[in-house]
Amino acid sequence: QLQLVESGGGSVQPGGSLTLTCKASGSQFGIYQMGWYRQAPGKQRELVATMTTDGRTKYEDSVKGRFTISRDNAESTVYLQMDKLGPEDTGVYYCHTYQGPQFQNWGQGTLVIVSA
Numbered sequence: 001q002l003q004l005v006e007s008g009g010g011s012v013q014p015g016g017s018l019t020l021t022c023k024a025s026g027s028q029f030g031i032y033q034m035g036w037y038r039q040a041p042g043k044q045r046e047l048v049a050t051m052t053t054d055g056r057t058k059y060e061d062s063v064k065g066r067f068t069i070s071r072d073n074a075e076s077t078v079y080l081q082m083d084k085l086g087p088e089d090t091g092v093y094y095c096h097t098y099q100g101p102q103f104q105n106w107g108q109g110t111l112v113i114v115s116a
Contacts, residue, residue: 002026002105004095008080009110016114017083022095022107024076033098034071034078038112040091048093049080062088085114 008020024031035050035058049059049069057069066085071078078095095107 002031002097004097004105004107006093006095006107006110009093009112011113011115012085013116014086014114016085017081018085018112019082020080020093020095020110020112022078024078024095024097024105027076027099029099030073031076031097031099034076035069035096035098036078036080036093037096038089038091038093039109040088043091045094050096050098051078082112085112087114090114 003025004022006022012018030053033050033052036048037045038048039045047060048063049067051057051069051071053073066083068081090113092109092111094109097105
């Protein structure tokens with residue numbers, strides 16, 4: 001069972017930036033896919049961005065051009081650089097890892113609030 005430790009959430013004004021970090025531990029093998037999901041108040045959890053070990057990325061349409069996902073495979077760490085944040089980006093951001101259909105893990109979540 002992987003342990004995921006997230007950090008970097010907080011409160012920021014519209015137009016500001018935040019960087020989320022998620023470090024995974026407890027895996028004897030490489031983590032195929034790492035990424036971020038978010039859940040806004042009253043809404044379902046949605047994919048924000050993912051990245052595979054070979055660098056393939058996927059972004060939710062509304063964050064393209066504003067968010068950048070990156071990872072350090074050696075450190076089993078994934079980052080999410082979030083720029084030009086808007087109120088619609090408010091929510092709890094969850095780190096997610098995927099090593100196969102039966103090997104998925106979620107972090108505890110880190111809160112991001114974008115408000116003037």
